Each structure stands twice: as structure tokens, then as C-alpha cells.
Amino acid sequence: MTTAADREIVDDTLGTLVRGQLELSDGNLVDNGYFDLTCELGGRRVTVMVTTADPDEARRLLPGVRRVVEDVEALRQRATDEVVRRFSEDTPTDEELADARHDLVLDTIEARSGGDVVLHLTDTCGSHFPDGYWPAVRLAPDGSITDVTVES
Numbered sequence: 001m002t003t004a005a006d007r008e009i010v011d012d013t014l015g016t017l018v019r020g021q022l023e024l025s026d027g028n029l030v031d032n033g034y035f036d037l038t039c040e041l042g043g044r045r046v047t048v049m050v051t052t053a054d055p056d057e058a059r060r061l062l063p064g065v066r067r068v069v070e071d072v073e074a075l076r077q078r079a080t081d082e083v084v085r086r087f088s089e090d091t092p093t094d095e096e097l098a099d100a101r102h103d104l105v106l107d108t109i110e111a112r113s114g115g116d117v118v119l120h121l122t123d124t125c126g127s128h129f130p131d132g133y134w135p136a137v138r139l140a141p142d143g144s145i146t147d148v149t150v151e152s
Contacts, residue, residue, distance in 0.1 A: 006019065014066065016037060019032055019034070034050060035058045041069065049110045052113060061112075061113075064115050065111045067143065071143070076121075077101055079139075080101045081101070083100060083121065103125045104121040105124055106120075107121060118136050120134060122134055133150050135150055136149050
């Protein structure tokens with residue numbers, strides 16, 4: 001059983017991350033396996049998610065999230081550029097990179113055990129990825145890009 005102290009993490013920079021619950025059809029409540037919040041970044045509502053149910057582990061992951069939030073625009077640009085490079089057959093043009101920077105917007109910042117952070121991007125125009133699919137860019141704790149995948 002979780003206590004109220006286990007359900008909320010207050011961070012001076014990010015705000016309050018909450019471990020929510022899902023109500024099942026039989027009325028039972030099931031705790032989410034993550035803490036999250038929604039904040040305004042670069043003129044967009046972005047979800048910040050820490051994928052652990054352990055509040056102490058979540059607190060340990062927050063410095064990595066703060067680093068991403070502090071440098072979010074530069075990281076998002078690097079992430080979109082890397083998405084285009086990974087999925088292009090030829091070297092992308094400056095115009096293709098600019099189009100992707102405009103069309104692929106940050107939707108979720110997800111911190112995972114081990115310190116990796118994943119930037120989940122949304123294709124706002126639907127021309128880069130099929131409906132229901134989105135690029136995810138994994139960052140190492142030092143901010144370097146370690147992988148780019150397509151998720152659904």
C-alpha cells in the first residue's frame with residue numbers, strides 16, 4: 001500500500017510529480033508505475049514522466065530531467081536532426097532538417113532507471129511517420145544521443 005508521501009514528489013524546478021491511479025471497472029484502484037506532470041516548455045504542454053514506482057529512485061532521476069528541461073530547445077533540435085539522419089537514405093538537406101524541426105514537436109520527456117532520458121516526439125503534420133507511430137530519441141546521462149527508434 002502506498003502512502004500520500006509516496007504519491008507526490010515536489011521539485012522546486014519542475015513542479016509536483018504525481019503517481020496516479022487507474023480505477024478498474026470493478027472499482028478497485030491500481031497504482032501507476034510512474035510519476036508524471038505536465039508543464040509548459042517552448043510554448044507547448046509537455047508531459048514529464050519518471051518511469052518508476054519507487055519515490056526514492058524517482059528523486060534520484062530528477063537531476064537528469066532537470067538538465068533536459070534546462071536545455072530543451074537545443075536537445076529537441078539535435079533530436080529531430082538525428083531522427084531525419086537515421087531515417088533518410090541520403091544526406092538530408094538543410095530544408096529537410098528545418099521541416100522536421102518544425103513538424104516534429106516534443107510531446108513527452110521520460111526518465112528511465114539507469115539515468116537514460118527518452119524524448120518522445122509527435123509528427124504534427126503526419127507526413128514523416130504513419131499514424132500511431134512516433135520517433136523516440138534516447139539520451140545518455142551526459143546528453144549524447146544513444147539511439148533513435150520508432151514507437152507505437
